[in-house]
Amino acid sequence: MLKDITIGQYFPGQSAVHRLDPRMKIILTMLYIVALFVADNFQGLLLSAVFAAAGYLISGIPLSLIRKSMKPVIPIIVFTAVLNMLFVEGREIFRLGFLKITLEGVVLAVLMVTRIICLIAGSSLLTYTTSPIALTDAIEQLLVPLKRLKMPVHELAMMMTIALRFIPTLIEETDKIMSAQKARGADMESGGIMRRAKALIPILIPLFVSSFRRADELALAMECRCYHGDEGRTRMKQLCYAPRDFMALGMLAVLLVLVLLFNRIFPSMY
């Protein structure tokens, strides 16, 4: 049951999007988000949506996966839509008691919802096409300038890599311990909050114990292989930008320019 949770939703592939430099993909995603928030009319947003859709098409990620990544944010989407519809002042089109829906409200709600959907779809594309390890590598490289400010960039990245690596292991372990305690009659499904919280003790304690044990073993294994931190460490996979990275950056620049242009040409929806 716990296995169904996907953390790090990497979807392996060989498409052009997959092969982009992860650093560039992070930059592109950030620029894309900027474009989404700069756009203040449907034309601009629509263009951005098409851009994301093209990204999905090229990457070969099935569009049905977007629906999956959308699931957890559905409450936020609904909440945003309802708030906008009810509380934006303007021409009234429907009234029920003290609740009224305005035309402006509906327009804004649609705008907001489109924006959120594009936001999730766009950033999911990054995690769908980039393995968590590549992602942390890229973050480390992008943060290198912060080293001057004595930020332990390498150590942070290493911690992130290790944490990511152990998520599936911990999930599996939790699953096992839960099964074992259930086999001894542990009841985790009934009772009030206090009882449920108490029922977690038999799971959390063994989990903590084994995490410490694992950490200890891992540290030892790393030391045995002469790990000594950042100083003088080389990497097996060197990240380096290829022409296609700059092409992608160019395309995103075009998108940004077009969005800004659309803001000039078409009326703002606010």
Add this chain to the structure above:
Amino acid sequence: MTAIETKDLTYLYSQGTPFEKAAVDGVSVSIEEGDFVGVIGHTGSGKSTFIQHLNGLLRPTSGQVLLYGKDIWEEPKKIREVRFQVGLVFQYPEYQLFEETVERDIAFGPSNMGLSPGEIRDRVREAAGFVGLSPDTMQKSPFELSGGQKRRVAIAGVLAMRPRVLILDEPTAGLDPKGRDQIFHEIAQYHSKTGSTILLVSHSMEDVAKYAKHVLVINDARKIAFGTVDEVFSHTGELVEMGLAVPQITKIFAQLRARGFELSPHVYTVEAARRELLRVLGKGGAQDA
């Protein structure tokens, strides 16, 4: 009397996705009360998934599990009752220990059953006795014990529920030979003293041959064979083809037979081998004069 029975038990992983895969595929087996069944199959064969159905930790995709003739999923709300009757000791069970003292950890199962404190105390003492835990261990923290002792505490935690059916998944994995023999011996004693039904999942054909009466072979999610130790281990060729071994002594005897010794093909334990050798040697007059 049939203690536990499965009817066409099937379990699918990731049902409805392209990754759909049967972990247990149409297994029907009927185990008599008081039997000692060895369950063999190599890693990933589905034997662990299979045993987790017997106490209702997993719910079959299709098919039934009957405990003393009653479908365990007839009343899903009472599934805990089933878990008290069918005790399951997981692989590496020491990782489930969590209480401050050994005594309280063993008492976890019985107290979940809602028994009286006196009854719980009796059961804890009895269970600790079965696995040979000394009284002074009872007040120690389970985390300060050795690996073998921890394993015993964990097994006692299940025995204390006095399950009518006891399932052990590789109970001796990772223990040294001495610890392994001791634990098997304790299980065998528990079996003969209480008459409870036992299912033992093991990689070691020697141990299965030594302790089990019946053997269930699972391969590729399917039941391949279920029969007495003799019946199953006489199909040496098929077992080896599946990547399973037969006891080493059986292999040696097969080679001796191939070299012209007239030995029985039904030798699975060292003890039986000794008897068989003495019989043959005695008859052949090879004894020292």
